[in-house]
Amino acid sequence: MREMLTGGPLDVLTGDYLAELTMLILGRDRLKDPGLGYAKTFPRQLEDCLALAHEQGVRIVTNAGGLNPAGLADAVRALAAKAGIPVSVAHVEGDDLMPYEDGALTANAYLGGAGITACLRAGADIVVTGRVTDAALVSGPAAWWFDWAADDWDRLAGAVVAGHVLECGTQATGGNYAFFTAHDVRRPGFPLAEVSEDGSAVITKHPGTGGAVTPGTVTAQLLYETQGARYLGPDVTARLDTVRLTTAGQDRVRVTGVRGETPPDTLKVGVTRIGGWRNEMVFVLTGLDIDAKAALVREQLAELLAGVETATWTLARTDHEDADTEETASALLRLVVRDASPDRVGRALTSAAVELALGSYPGFHVTAPPGPAQPYGVFTSAPVPADSVPHTAVLPDGTRLPVPAPPAREPTDEPDEDTPPGAGEKPPASPEPPQSPTLPQSPASPHTPPAPTTRAPLGAVAGARSGDKGGDANIGVWVESAPAWDWLLRTLTVDTLRTLLPETAELPVTRHELPHLRALNFTVTGILGAGVASGHRFDPQAKALGEWLRARRLDIPTDLLPTPEGTGARRLDIPTDLLPTPEGTGARRPDIPTDLLPTPEGNRP
Numbered sequence: 001m002r003e004m005l006t007g008g009p010l011d012v013l014t015g016d017y018l019a020e021l022t023m024l025i026l027g028r029d030r031l032k033d034p035g036l037g038y039a040k041t042f043p044r045q046l047e048d049c050l051a052l053a054h055e056q057g058v059r060i061v062t063n064a065g066g067l068n069p070a071g072l073a074d075a076v077r078a079l080a081a082k083a084g085i086p087v088s089v090a091h092v093e094g095d096d097l098m099p100y101e102d103g104a105l106t107a108n109a110y111l112g113g114a115g116i117t118a119c120l121r122a123g124a125d126i127v128v129t130g131r132v133t134d135a136a137l138v139s140g141p142a143a144w145w146f147d148w149a150a151d152d153w154d155r156l157a158g159a160v161v162a163g164h165v166l167e168c169g170t171q172a173t174g175g176n177y178a179f180f181t182a183h184d185v186r187r188p189g190f191p192l193a194e195v196s197e198d199g200s201a202v203i204t205k206h207p208g209t210g211g212a213v214t215p216g217t218v219t220a221q222l223l224y225e226t227q228g229a230r231y232l233g234p235d236v237t238a239r240l241d242t243v244r245l246t247t248a249g250q251d252r253v254r255v256t257g258v259r260g261e262t263p264p265d266t267l268k269v270g271v272t273r274i275g276g277w278r279n280e281m282v283f284v285l286t287g288l289d290i291d292a293k294a295a296l297v298r299e300q301l302a303e304l305l306a307g308v309e310t311a312t313w314t315l316a317r318t319d320h321e322d323a324d325t326e327e328t329a330s331a332l333l334r335l336v337v338r339d340a341s342p343d344r345v346g347r348a349l350t351s352a353a354v355e356l357a358l359g360s361y362p363g364f365h366v367t368a369p370p371g372p373a374q375p376y377g378v379f380t381s382a383p384v385p386a387d388s389v390p391h392t393a394v395l396p397d398g399t400r401l402p403v404p405a406p407p408a409r410e411p412t413d414e415p416d417e418d419t420p421p422g423a424g425e426k427p428p429a430s431p432e433p434p435q436s437p438t439l440p441q442s443p444a445s446p447h448t449p450p451a452p453t454t455r456a457p458l459g460a461v462a463g464a465r466s467g468d469k470g471g472d473a474n475i476g477v478w479v480e481s482a483p484a485w486d487w488l489l490r491t492l493t494v495d496t497l498r499t500l501l502p503e504t505a506e507l508p509v510t511r512h513e514l515p516h517l518r519a520l521n522f523t524v525t526g527i528l529g530a531g532v533a534s535g536h537r538f539d540p541q542a543k544a545l546g547e548w549l550r551a552r553r554l555d556i557p558t559d560l561l562p563t564p565e566g567t568g569a570r571r572l573d574i575p576t577d578l579l580p581t582p583e584g585t586g587a588r589r590p591d592i593p594t595d596l597l598p599t600p601e602g603n604r605p
Contacts, residue, residue, distance in 0.1 A: 001015070001048070002052070005049055007209060008192075008207060011058065015042065018039075061141055067096060090393065091129065092116060092130065093392050094389055095131040097109060103273045110268045111130075111234055113139040115140070122396060122397075136234070138195070156235055157199065157261075171224065172220075174188045188211025189210055204251055216463060227512070240514055242257050243516060274378075275338075277339055279337050279371065286326060308339050311336070315331060346373040347372045386405040454557075457552065457553055471525075473523075475549060485518040
């Protein structure tokens, strides 16, 4: 916060504190103390920076209110009074729909930015909200600044896109970026948006801060945790297939052309629950006979696990043959157990696993001592009519101002395959955007010889960014040139993705095309089970799913691959007899008399 306030001019400083997992954590806080339920880090930051923001006339808008925006607003007022700083504080509420249904820990509707707009119009210096959409933290202030009407769809859509770029902070300035080696990203600066009256924006950062703002870094964030070409929101539906990015100077990317449509007439409600209890053990398997060692542990624990609701084993072959350190000679066998009862997956179970130590495979050890069961959360979403949610702006003077739902749209019977569960019906379609000049070329003549290809990682030519939405994951993939886009569009089909990522083979996968961004966006339904808090998967938020895809090899036209001096190494298929022998590479394989080695029928496969 201090870096943003001291690094250059600002009109509005926004702070996004909420995620699906955060709501679960705040829900557990509220169970312990009804006065909690908001992000406690925000007032600590504000204590250091409130005077500075007040001196500069910077408005602050944050969703740190979580489950208790009124409580956080009171805490901010108390902090300001103690410091003698005259600021006016407003908050937005109505998103909390508890009590919702049996077993729900939290239930919050995703509100739009109209309540924020109303608070700023009433003169608030600080606006605290609960569960609004992340992008509303930008679209709400933009609508206040330019006095947009509630049906200025294109302008609102442009601000929503800018808000989506900003919402994850340094992910737009080189953080978590596929081509991170091209920039100094040791300490990337935070992004900011210079929003114009027509809804266009320039994404940039304060001068002298680290990282980079490029069309690539902005594209990566645009693809993050989105699904179809229509980005549905409570204020407007933004058409991601109309977004255009152009370089506007060093660390400046202009975002233009965003078309907006009417929003759905429903709001998404995010619901968290305690799903049960979980525990895990990780066994270290070192050296030879890894598969046999794993099989022995599983057999030894089979009877103990018979009464457990779910027990999932995964073997990560992190071991290297003839390794020069013990750690790199070792594989990891992970057991995750879940049950409605904490007793069945508690310390008794993990202690019994450790008690195998002197009677199991050679070299037995685990990565952590026995521990008790931990509760895990489940996230689901559902739709509710937008006009049934009591969206309310509580102004600085205490006036409670109801915020109406956006203007009604004409009904349509047209289905929308892009609409995620709980997002409502499809808005009426705007005219389709003109085709990008980078769309694929006509198929080559059958008499044209195929272009030479090289077996190489997809990441040699393509970037990717992935993330979670409840139990689903998305993978956005983009390239930087027209020829690469032509190849990507033809090559990276749903079937190809399933082949490259076998974990997706049996799951529903949907592909969306965004030609102006030279990007594809895949939604993989159900890969994360019940969501991040359930610990269903090794990478529970799918943050590295895109990097796994980039590491997978396929036949890529050789002329698309970077040169050795470029951004990625080119790996070729080289005849084996031209490669150095093990003795030339530093491997330590001793020469053992052949008659001493075990036969296939012997003690080693």
